Amino acid sequence: MKKNLAIVxxxxxxxxxxxxxxxxxxxxxxxxxxxNDAQGGRLFVTQFVVCVTGAVLAGRVVSRWGASRTVxxxxxxxxxxxxxxxxxxxxxxxxxxxxIYSFGLGFxxxxxxxxxxxxxxxxRAAALNILNFSWTLGxxxxxIVIAAMLKPFGLRGFLFLTAAVVLVxxxxxxxxxxxxxxxxxxxxxxxxxxxxxLWFALVTLAFMFLYIGIENGFSGWVSAFTIRTxxxxxxxxxxxxxxxxxxxxxxxxxAPLALRFTRAxxxxxxxxxxxxxxxxxxxxxxxxxxxxxxxxLCGFGLGPVFPTSIALFTEWYGTRGRxxxxxxxxxxxxxxxxxxxxGVVSDRSQNLRLGIAVTLVCMAIAALxxxxxTAATESEPALAAQTVR
Numbered sequence: 163m164k165k166n167l168a169i170v171x172x173x174x175x176x177x178x179x180x181x182x183x184x185x186x187x188x189x190x191x192x193x194x195x196x197x198n199d200a201q202g203g204r205l206f207v208t209q210f211v212v213c214v215t216g217a218v219l220a221g222r223v224v225s226r227w228g229a230s231r232t233v234x235x236x237x238x239x240x241x242x243x244x245x246x247x248x249x250x251x252x253x254x255x256x257x258x259x260x261x262i263y264s265f266g267l268g269f270x271x272x273x274x275x276x277x278x279x280x281x282x283x284x285x286r287a288a289a290l291n292i293l294n295f296s297w298t299l300g301x302x303x304x305x306i307v308i309a310a311m312l313k314p315f316g317l318r319g320f321l322f323l324t325a326a327v328v329l330v331x332x333x334x335x336x337x338x339x340x341x342x343x344x345x346x347x348x349x350x351x352x353x354x355x356x357x358x359x360l361w362f363a364l365v366t367l368a369f370m371f372l373y374i375g376i377e378n379g380f381s382g383w384v385s386a387f388t389i390r391t392x393x394x395x396x397x398x399x400x401x402x403x404x405x406x407x408x409x410x411x412x413x414x415x416x417a418p419l420a421l422r423f424t425r426a427x428x429x430x431x432x433x434x435x436x437x438x439x440x441x442x443x444x445x446x447x448x449x450x451x452x453x454x455x456x457x458x459l460c461g462f463g464l465g466p467v468f469p470t471s472i473a474l475f476t477e478w479y480g481t482r483g484r485x486x487x488x489x490x491x492x493x494x495x496x497x498x499x500x501x502x503x504x505g506v507v508s509d510r511s512q513n514l515r516l517g518i519a520v521t522l523v524c525m526a527i528a529a530l531x532x533x534x535x536t537a538a539t540e541s542e543p544a545l546a547a548q549t550v551r
């Protein structure tokens with residue numbers, strides 16, 4: 163079992179690398195294909211739209227065959243897409259490769275979360291925090307790995323090698339789980355009565371939409387905020403940006419320990435309180451040291467929120483319904499919408515502090531949604547009165 167889980171974690175770390183691949187590779191692709199910035203932006207749009215589409219379609223596969231049979235096809239598509247990107251002579255062929263690996267990500271990302279939820283139902287929240295630690299670690303290390311490998315292997319060699327590793331890991335995952343793991347109806351179908359499942363899914367979707375928006379809205383603008391308010395050097399600005407992701411990693415790594423002493427719903431609330439304090443401190447900080455401390459608090463507080471929320475969602479909603487991967491896919495829209503709103507508010511007010519304050523408004527709404535979900539599952543027996551069989 164531990165060996166199987168290790169393979170799943172390696173695969174998920176690889177999806178973290180692939181998800182963030184375009185950022186480090188964009189300068190090379192712009193040069194190789196003679197693109198302007200607007201054309202380069204289409205690559206990100208392609209990745210995002212196709213990934214969401216893949217996740218929505220993966221819902222049917224998950225509901226019929228289970229998460230364990232959904233992950234390997236996703237890894238195979240990622241591998242094929244990387245190879246096509248490696249041999250692409252122009253943007254049209256490159257976008258095809260990006261679309262194929264993004265479609266694979268749409269299969270692999272939500273299905274891996276659901277697979278871990280099925281395999282470790284007794285420690286679901288802790289297991290999902292460690293799993294998402296692996297993804298974040300892959301995302302954080304991606305620029306370093308790419309920079310180290312491009313010189314000896316070149317762009318094509320790097321993409322081919324990554325594709326081969328992804329394919330091997332996907333093959334191992336297919337062999338480890340030739341049949342969907344046997345799970346109880348409570349795990350696969352959840353604890354909710356049928357009449358409230360849609361309501362629960364929509365509220366959870368709204369909550370996680372806001373969370374991802376907060377994470378991306380703060381982390382995406384913190385570098386610009388640091389430069390404008392602190393007149394910091396490039397090194398100091400990069401250090402502030404990196405510290406956010408380091409604190410996020412630490413928050414997810416320590417979450418299993420915290421869950422020994424507190425409930426999952428309480429951990430989410432505590433994390434949001436710490437993150438709110440961090441954002442407030444960062445916005446109000448007159449010195450870069452205080453800003454840095456605020457960034458660390460924000461990252462550390464946000465760390466366990468998303469994976470623990472997935473754990474609670476799958477506990478109550480289940481893992482085999484089509485809604486599960488759809489919720490996990492569509493909540494990613496928050497990562498596009500909230501940073502955009504931050505930019506609009508900053509531009510119109512000519513004050514980036516007000517722009518970043520948008521994340522505080524989102525946090526307040528998310529806290530209300532979390533309170534409603536917690537009250538529903540813990541205090542209203544009507545929601546849990548009937549276990550779907």
